[in-house]
Amino acid sequence: VLEVLLGLLVQRRRFALALRRHVVRMVARIGQGYVQQGLGAAELFATLYCAELRFDPAHPDWPDRDRFLLSTAHNSAAFHAALAEAGLLDPAALDTYCVDGSPLEVNVSERLGPLVEATLGSLGQGLSVGLGMAIAARRRGSGSRVYVLLGEGEMQEGQTWEAAMAAGSLGLANLCAVVDGNGMQVEGHVDRVLRMEPVAAKWRAFGWQAIEVDGHDVGALLAAYDRARADREAPTVVLARTLVGKGVDFLEG
16 A cells, blocks of 8 residues: 555656646747746646546546636646646647647636636636635535635735635535745735735634645645545635745746
8 A cells, every 4th residue: 555655646746747847848938938836836736637636538528527726827837737747638739838829828718628617817816716616516416626726916815805705604615725825926025015924824714724735745735635625514725835946946936
C-alpha cells in the first residue's frame, strides 16, 4: 500500500513539473501571458486534475462531472496546460495560446467549449458562480462537487464574501474553494494594498471549514481535499500558501 501511495505522489509531482514546462514554453513562444503565477500554482492544478476532480475525457459535458471554476484568470496558462496533461485537450493546441483567433485566450474563455464552466475574467465573480452550481447540484441530487480557484486579491471583493456567507448559511458541503495564497496582487504585496489576515478566521466566521496548507506539498493538498469531502455540513476553503515563480530560482518571489 505504501508503495502505491508513494507512486501516486510521484505521479502528481511529475504532473506539476510538466505543467511548469508547458507554462514556460507557452508564454515564451508568444511573449505574453502569466509565467510566475502559473509556476506557483502548478501543484494546485496537478492535485485537482490528476487526483481530485471527477470527469470523463470522452464526455466532457457529463452531467455529474465535478465542476472547476478558474476565478483567477491570471492562471490561464496553467489551466490550459492542466487540461492537456489530463487528456482533456490536445497538447498540440497549447502552441496556439494567445494567438489571434485561438480559443486558448490569455484569460480563459467559454470559447474553448464545455471544458470551461464559465468565463471569469472579472475577479471576484467565481465563488458566486460556484455557489449557484453547488445549489443546483444539491437540488437535483447529483454527487458532483464544485471547486473554485481564487486569488488573494479577490478576497478584497465584497461579492466574494456575499457568496461565502450564503454558502455557509446553506451548508453547501459540495463546494470547495481553493485560495492561491502567493501574497501578491496586481498593485503589489497583498498586505500593502489591504491587510487580509486573519484569513482563516474570517472564513470560519462565515461557516466554512478552513484548512491551511503548503500549496506545494502534494500530500497536504490531497489530505485537505479528503477532509473537504468528509465534511457533510459545511463548505470548505483550502488556504494554500504558494510562491510565485516556484521552480525557477530567478523568478521565485
